[in-house]
Amino acid sequence: MLQIYYKSIANGLIWGEIFWLSLNIQYFKDMERKTALITGATSGIGEACARKFAAGGYSLILNGRNLEKLETMKKAFESSGTDTLTLAFDVRERDAAEKAIASLEGKWKDIDVLVNNAGLVIGVDKEFEGDLDEWRIMLDTNIWGLLTMTRLVVPGMVRRGKGHIINLGSIAGDAAYPGGSVYCATKAAVKALSDGLRIDLVDTPVKVTNIKPGMVETNFSVVRFRGDRAKADAVYKGLEPLTGDDIADVAYYAATAPGRVQIAEVLIMPTNQATGTISYRK
Ligand code: NDP
Ligand code: 8X3
Numbered sequence: 001m002l003q004i005y006y007k008s009i010a011n012g013l014i015w016g017e018i019f020w021l022s023l024n025i026q027y028f029k030d031m032e033r034k035t036a037l038i039t040g041a042t043s044g045i046g047e048a049c050a051r052k053f054a055a056g057g058y059s060l061i062l063n064g065r066n067l068e069k070l071e072t073m074k075k076a077f078e079s080s081g082t083d084t085l086t087l088a089f090d091v092r093e094r095d096a097a098e099k100a101i102a103s104l105e106g107k108w109k110d111i112d113v114l115v116n117n118a119g120l121v122i123g124v125d126k127e128f129e130g131d132l133d134e135w136r137i138m139l140d141t142n143i144w145g146l147l148t149m150t151r152l153v154v155p156g157m158v159r160r161g162k163g164h165i166i167n168l169g170s171i172a173g174d175a176a177y178p179g180g181s182v183y184c185a186t187k188a189a190v191k192a193l194s195d196g197l198r199i200d201l202v203d204t205p206v207k208v209t210n211i212k213p214g215m216v217e218t219n220f221s222v223v224r225f226r227g228d229r230a231k232a233d234a235v236y237k238g239l240e241p242l243t244g245d246d247i248a249d250v251a252y253y254a255a256t257a258p259g260r261v262q263i264a265e266v267l268i269m270p271t272n273q274a275t276g277t278i279s280y281r282k
Contacts, residue, residue: 033083036255037061037111039091039149040118042069044218045168048244049115050077052252059083061108063100063118065090091118091145092137101152110160113255114153116146117168119186121224124179135182142186147193154197157206166251167194169212171269177276184276187212191265198264207262209254214269214276217241238281239272 036053040046042064050060054077062084064070070086077084085108089096104111119142122134150165157163172180173187194210201208221232235241247268254263273279 033057033059033107034112035059035061035108035110036113036115037063037087037149037153038115038117039063039145041073042066044220045213045216045244045247046115046117047073048248049117049251052245052248053113053255054080054082054084056252056256058113059085059107061085061087061104061111063087063089063091091149092140094148097145097148097152109156111153111156112162113164113166114149114157115166115168115251116149116190118145119168121180121183121220122226124224126179127181130182138182138186142183143189143193146190150193150197154201154206158201158204161205163206164209164255165194165197165206166209166211166254168247169194169210169265171212171214171267171276173212174267175276180276194265198262205259207254209251209263210265211247211250211254212265212267213242213247214267214273215239215241215279216244216247218244239270239279241270242268 034057036049036058038046038049038053038060041050041060041062043066046064050062050073054060060077060082062070062073064086065088067088070088074084074086085104087100087103089100091097120138122138123130125131146167154163154165157165167190169190170183170187172184173189173191176184191210191212194208198208215236217236221235222229225231250263250266250268254266257263270279272281
């Protein structure tokens with residue numbers, strides 16, 4: 001009788017230990033889990049980055065303007081075990097961005113990777129003929145939006161002594177091309193902002209990467225040609241463009257490289273593209 005009594009106490013203690021052990025393992029797993037905030041995560045390169053970072057065990061903060069798409073993505077990621085938070089706002093709107101970042105609580109405040117991806121081009125007009133309102137949208141999104149997010153997120157990284165800003169620049173930032181004047185200027189600004197930030201962070205462990213893709217087949221050209229899909233498809237005719245996943249691979253490598261390694265800049269293009277204006281098509 002006494003033996004059964006001791007045995008059940010021992011069993012209880014063992015199960016208790018197992019319970020506490022599993023709670024601790026979960027606690028340390030959560031502590032280790034890093035968080036990536038991706039702007040413009042509802043399409044193309046941003047969406048591919050979300051998939052890649054989720055697969056690598058990151059928790060996700062997804063920004064975008066398409067609420068329905070954000071919710072669909074959140075459900076899909078959570079059903080496969082990725083903690084996901086959505087922040088629906090337009091990166092051009094400073095107040096909305098400030099409110100969104102201020103609303104973050106608990107572990108969500110500790111953003112490890114900021115992927116400044118939201119961006120666009122509209123039109124292929126000459127600099128003396130285009131629409132000032134469309135150019136304003138490009139300047140406000142590609143430069144002001146990126147700068148706003150950087151200003152809001154990077155101080156926390158500096159305080160915590162870790163973090164990484166990954167900016168989506170472009171081959172377009174290296175040299176202007178016909179019909180690209182304003183877009184090219186925005187991406188040249190992304191290069192200057194990335195280089196400047198890297199200089200300002202040189203005495204910290206926080207890293208800055210500027211990824212400069214050539215042709216990547218996403219919704220980008222559809223937006224450039226104001227919804228004309230045939231014109232957008234023609235951009236990639238006769239060559240194999242990059243995919244959003246190709247760019248996400250680079251972003252993920254940069255984010256997970258050893259602490260001593262800072263991938264400052266990556267120019268990446270399809271094999272049959274040589275510069276912003278020279279490519280070979282079959
Ligand atoms: P997509 O059009 O497929 O995706 C752009 C994303 O940015 C969408 O989710 C879009 O959301 C979002 N976005 C646009 N404006 C805003 C805004 N004001 N606030 C929040 N989100 C916004 O294009 P890509 O994935 O190709 O482009 C991503 C980045 O990569 C851009 O910065 C682009 O300049 C850069 N890039 C792209 C290249 C390419 O060839 N595709 C090459 C080089 C660089 P919504 O649907 O609401 O507009
Ligand atoms: C996108 C690439 O060549 O359209 O930034 O400028 S390109």
